[in-house]
Amino acid sequence: xxxxxxxxxxxxxxxxxxxxxxxxxxxxxxxxxxxxxxxxxxxxxxxxxxxxxxxxxxxxxxxxxxxxxxxxxxxxxxxxxxxxxxxxxxxxxxxxxxxxxxxxxxxxxxxxxxxxxxxxxxxxxxxxxxxxxxxxxxxxxxxxxxxxxxxxxxxxxxxxxxxxxxxxxxxxxxxxxxxxxxxxxxxxxxxxxxxxxxxxxxxxxxxxxxxxxxxxxxxxxxxxxxxxxxxxxxxxxxxxxxxxxxxxxxxxxxxxxxxxxxxxxxxxxxxxxxxxxxxxxxxxxxxxxxxxxxxxxxxxxxxxxxxxxxxxxxxxxxxxxxxxxxxxxxxxxxxxxxxxxxxxxxxxxxxxxxxxxxxxxxxxxxxxxxxxxxxxxxxxxxxxxxxxxxxxxxxxxxxxxxxxxxxxxxxxxxxxxxxxxxxxxxxxxxxxxxxxxxxxxxxxxxxxxxxxxxxxxxxxxxxxxxxxxxxxxxxxxxxxxxxxxxxxxxxxxxxxxxxxxxxxxxxxxxx
Amino acid sequence: xxxxxxxxxxxxxxxxxxxxxxxxxxxxxxxxxxxxxxxxxxxxxxxxxxxxxxxxxxxxxxxxxxxxxxxxxxxxxxxxxxxxxxxxxxxxxxxxxxxxxxxxxxxxxxxxxxxxxxxxxxxxxxxxxxxxxxxxxxxxxxxxxxxxxxxxxxxxxxxxxxxxxxxxxxxxxxxxxxxxxxxxxxxxxxxxxxxxxxxxxxxxxxxxxxxxxxxxxxxxxxxxxxxxxxxxxxxxxxxxxxxxxxxxxxxxxxxxxxxxxxxxxxxxxxxxxxxxxxxxxxxxxxxxxxxxxxxxxxxxxxxxxxxxxxxxxxxxxxxxxxxxxxxxxxxxxxxxxxxxxxxxxxxxxxxxxxxxxxxxxxxxxxxxxxxxxxxxxxxxxxxxxxxxxxxxxxxxxxxxxxxxxxxxxxxxxxxxxxxxxxxxxxxxxxxxxxxxxxxxx
Numbered sequence: 001x002x003x004x005x006x007x008x009x010x011x012x013x014x015x016x017x018x019x020x021x022x023x024x025x026x027x028x029x030x031x032x033x034x035x036x037x038x039x040x041x042x043x044x045x046x047x048x049x050x051x052x053x054x055x056x057x058x059x060x061x062x063x064x065x066x067x068x069x070x071x072x073x074x075x076x077x078x079x080x081x082x083x084x085x086x087x088x089x090x091x092x093x094x095x096x097x098x099x100x101x102x103x104x105x106x107x108x109x110x111x112x113x114x115x116x117x118x119x120x121x122x123x124x125x126x127x128x129x130x131x132x133x134x135x136x137x138x139x140x141x142x143x144x145x146x147x148x149x150x151x152x153x154x155x156x157x158x159x160x161x162x163x164x165x166x167x168x169x170x171x172x173x174x175x176x177x178x179x180x181x182x183x184x185x186x187x188x189x190x191x192x193x194x195x196x197x198x199x200x201x202x203x204x205x206x207x208x209x210x211x212x213x214x215x216x217x218x219x220x221x222x223x224x225x226x227x228x229x230x231x232x233x234x235x236x237x238x239x240x241x242x243x244x245x246x247x248x249x250x251x252x253x254x255x256x257x258x259x260x261x262x263x264x265x266x267x268x269x270x271x272x273x274x275x276x277x278x279x280x281x282x283x284x285x286x287x288x289x290x291x292x293x294x295x296x297x298x299x300x301x302x303x304x305x306x307x308x309x310x311x312x313x314x315x316x317x318x319x320x321x322x323x324x325x326x327x328x329x330x331x332x333x334x335x336x337x338x339x340x341x342x343x344x345x346x347x348x349x350x351x352x353x354x355x356x357x358x359x360x361x362x363x364x365x366x367x368x369x370x371x372x373x374x375x376x377x378x379x380x381x382x383x384x385x386x387x388x389x390x391x392x393x394x395x396x397x398x399x400x401x402x403x404x405x406x407x408x409x410x411x412x413x414x415x416x417x418x419x420x421x422x423x424x425x426x427x428x429x430x431x432x433x434x435x436x437x438x439x440x441x442x443x444x445x446x447x448x449x450x451x452x453x454x455x456x457x458x459x460x461x462x463x464x465x466x467x468x469x470x471x472x473x474x475x476x477x478x479x480x481x482x483x484x485x486x487x488x489x490x491x492x493x494x495x496x497x498x499x500x501x502x503x504x505x506x507x508x509x510x511x
Numbered sequence: 512x513x514x515x516x517x518x519x520x521x522x523x524x525x526x527x528x529x530x531x532x533x534x535x536x537x538x539x540x541x542x543x544x545x546x547x548x549x550x551x552x553x554x555x556x557x558x559x560x561x562x563x564x565x566x567x568x569x570x571x572x573x574x575x576x577x578x579x580x581x582x583x584x585x586x587x588x589x590x591x592x593x594x595x596x597x598x599x600x601x602x603x604x605x606x607x608x609x610x611x612x613x614x615x616x617x618x619x620x621x622x623x624x625x626x627x628x629x630x631x632x633x634x635x636x637x638x639x640x641x642x643x644x645x646x647x648x649x650x651x652x653x654x655x656x657x658x659x660x661x662x663x664x665x666x667x668x669x670x671x672x673x674x675x676x677x678x679x680x681x682x683x684x685x686x687x688x689x690x691x692x693x694x695x696x697x698x699x700x701x702x703x704x705x706x707x708x709x710x711x712x713x714x715x716x717x718x719x720x721x722x723x724x725x726x727x728x729x730x731x732x733x734x735x736x737x738x739x740x741x742x743x744x745x746x747x748x749x750x751x752x753x754x755x756x757x758x759x760x761x762x763x764x765x766x767x768x769x770x771x772x773x774x775x776x777x778x779x780x781x782x783x784x785x786x787x788x789x790x791x792x793x794x795x796x797x798x799x800x801x802x803x804x805x806x807x808x809x810x811x812x813x814x815x816x817x818x819x820x821x822x823x824x825x826x827x828x829x830x831x832x833x834x835x836x837x838x839x840x841x842x843x844x845x846x847x848x849x850x851x852x853x854x855x856x857x858x859x860x861x862x863x864x865x866x867x868x869x870x871x872x873x874x875x876x877x878x879x880x881x882x883x884x885x886x887x888x889x890x891x892x893x894x895x896x897x898x899x900x901x902x903x904x905x906x907x908x909x910x911x912x913x914x915x916x917x918x919x920x921x922x923x924x925x926x927x928x929x930x931x932x933x934x935x936x937x938x939x940x941x942x943x944x945x946x947x948x949x950x951x952x
Contacts, residue, residue, distance in 0.1 A: 080785060084763075084783070087701075090704075110785065113783055178701065182662065185660065185663075186659055186663030191624060191625045199623075212653070212656075212687065214623065
């Protein structure tokens with residue numbers, strides 16, 4: 001009882017605490033995930049900005065080359081002068097409208113630089129990579145169409161910007177990779193001493209660092225990567241940085257709230273525990289008091305009963321008045337001793353000290369004795385007893401316990417079902433004996449059938465109703481179960497039908 | 512076209528005379544043949560030297576050309592200690608020499624780049640000094656990025672009226688970003704085209720001299736081997752001194768060979784030969800110091816007594832004194848004779864000595880390449896042969912310079928052994944560069 005109370009109180013404290021803790025942890029985790037997602041968005045946004053700024057370099061070169069292509073000279077002399085002066089290209093390839101190489105002039109004189117250039121771009125003018133450069137009929141500007149051509153030669157990215165002139169020529173400018181990179185780097189941030197602990201790097205297609213900034217020396221794979229747009233699409237940006245620091249404030253406040261709630265709950269539980277244990281102590285003291293009183297009452301009552309019975313025997317043929325008075329004394333003292341017996345049994349049960357004293361005997365014999373002692377009471381209650389006894393065998397049983405069980409059942413009949421017939425049946429099957437007590441009273445309402453066995457439960461608490469302690473049936477069932485059987489209420493059309501089963505081993509001594 | 516060139520030449524003459532007694536505020540173009548007198552009736556090759564000299568800028572207030580310079584310092588781990596300390600000292604000293612019109616930026620790099628002082632007027636001295644003091648060493652070597660950022664700072668104030676330079680100091684191999692000599696050469700070429708030159712100072716014995724020298728050569732800049740960090744201050748002084756003396760920039764040279772004359776090769780410089788035309792670009796000229804372009808041409812047979820135009824040279828450059836784009840023009844002719852001794856007598860000693868220097872420089876370069884391939888013996892043989900050839904020519908032309916060069920080649924030949932090679936290779940690269948570019952220091 002006490003242990004289960006402690007358990008329940010602990011549960012009452014721990015369950016909400018656990019729930020709150022779990023919720024708090026969930027919230028903290030959610031918060032962390034949110035912070036991380038925000039951070040990731042921030043970093044990605046910055047990378048995108050950087051990438052956009054980066055791609056503006058080739059875009060600017062593209063615009064300037066388009067302007068040059070729009071007024072591109074035909075004389076090789078002028079083309080060379082242009083290449084010598086231009087900051088955007090060193091070499092240029094011109095294909096005539098028939099997609100034949102027009103510059104550098106392969107047939108006539110070229111410089112060593114031009115010959116090297118022709119060699120490394122042979123795929124463009126021989127293989128016809130640029131021959132298929134689209135023509136656009138609607139073009140009103142001097143350049144009809146244009147685009148980037150990217151290929152790998154000599155250990156790196158090579159970029160060619162081509163433009164198809166209105167006159168049908170395709171002009172392809174070689175944009176030096178290194179020069180492009182230098183310009184890209186010029187536009188990228190530099191490291192700041194004591195700057196943020198992170199690292200951003202521009203990587204080439206092989207993952208080699210082209211340029212990097214930030215104070216952090218990176219380890220492992222980057223946490224964010226972003227590929228660049230054409231024509232730098234073989235390059236990418238990579239970012240390394242610390243994990244975003246979770247806001248510990250929230251977790252701390254959640255923990256504090258949790259602690260407060262936990263303390264409040266624990267206080268409440270302690271109060272409950274104290275109150276309930278005090279009540280329990282009081283109840284135990286009361287039971288112990290009643291128990292002691294009952295013990296004190298038991299001896300004088302037994303004496304009264306014994307002498308009344310003796311007197312009943314002595315007063316043979318006395319006047320009927322005296323005999324009736326004596327009968328009342330005997331009957332009432334029997335009722336009182338049964339009551340006290342019940343109280344003592346209940347008290348023993350409470351202290352878990354209920355035990356049986358097994359001996360030899362016959363069930364029917366006990367039933368008859370009980371019936372006999374109740375005969376006067378039954379007669380007064382106008383109950384007609386019909387006994388159908390069929391358990392005569394000598395078995396091992398606790399006569400007193402059986403007597404107490406039957407007494408409680410018959411006492412109830414006397415109290416609650418007066419003026420109706422009572423059927424009492426016994427039957428034996430092997431080591432099982434059943435006793436059925438079936439009265440003709442109002443019966444037990446279905447809702448109460450289970451609870452009538454609980455201590456202190458009474459079907460009706462009305463003042464006009466029969467008096468009682470409400471422990472009789474509970475004790476009877478307790479004893480029946482102790483005796484290897486049970487006490488049940490069985491469904492019946494009229495009245496209450498109690499079935500008492502007992503385990504009755506055949507007695508070795510015989511009867 | 513020819514009429515135009517002549518008139519431009521006349522204009523240049525007018526400018527010269529217009530200045531009266533004052534020193535001409537013009538660069539000097541001097542085109543000479545190795546053999547102005549040539550053997551008749553045979554096809555032959557001849558050297559043409561195109562010499563260019565700057566001038567002293569004379570302004571009323573004695574001001575010199577303003578410079579726009581980015582000091583790019585390697586601050587990788589290997590620079591820690593004395594090297595970085597000396598580099599900072601040298602930079603501070605150089606900054607102190609700058610005038611209020613000069614522009615300077617300080618860039619430091621390791622794995623990443625820090626622009627410690629963005630391009631700013633040198634008058635803001637405190638900020639610049641603070642920036643230099645902030646430099647600490649550690650990390651890798653993102654040389655490409657460092658130069659790119661330095662160039663970007665120079666580009667902010669890029670002007671024909673300023674001397675635009677990136678001064679790179681590194682003691683190690685580039686290992687972050689593009690790191691091959693070819694890539695850095697391409698970077699140098701691109702920056703040269705924009706009007707900047709890159710001076711590379713290699714510190715100690717661990718830098719990549721090929722990368723550094725080619726980066727300089729491609730932009731017609733200076734290249735220096737600084738063995739001891741304590742020498743840094745001296746080289747910074749020389750470098751800034753040269754930058755402040757620049758009087759002509761972005762010098763574009765066009766040589767047109769006369770019909771029948773064929774250009775064979777250009778020695779010592781990168782030039783573009785297309786048909787009969789040769790194009791080359793020099794970044795800067797300073798006073799009293801000639802830079803040149805050595806062209807070898809093939810001349811068809813001529814008759815005795817006949818004269819023939821060999822080449823016509825046109826130069827366009829940006830004049831730092833007048834902030835204008837000036838042109839120079841010159842034509843050189845040869846005469847044919849059958850008199851061998853006269854031909855020999857009339858040889859231009861200066862041109863021939865320079866040609867011998869450049870040819871021997873190519874041999875020296877080849878020896879280095881062979882040594883790289885592990886052919887130490889062959890490399891040594893070439894150097895010894897080269898020394899002998901130089902000795903012979905030094906006698907022929909009575910030249911002490913060739914004698915020095917001979918000794919230098921002998922020294923090279925003695926230092927090919929594994930223990931000495933690392934340092935000697937840097938010396939050779941520096942000397943090759945100095946010889947080709949006629950570096951002023």
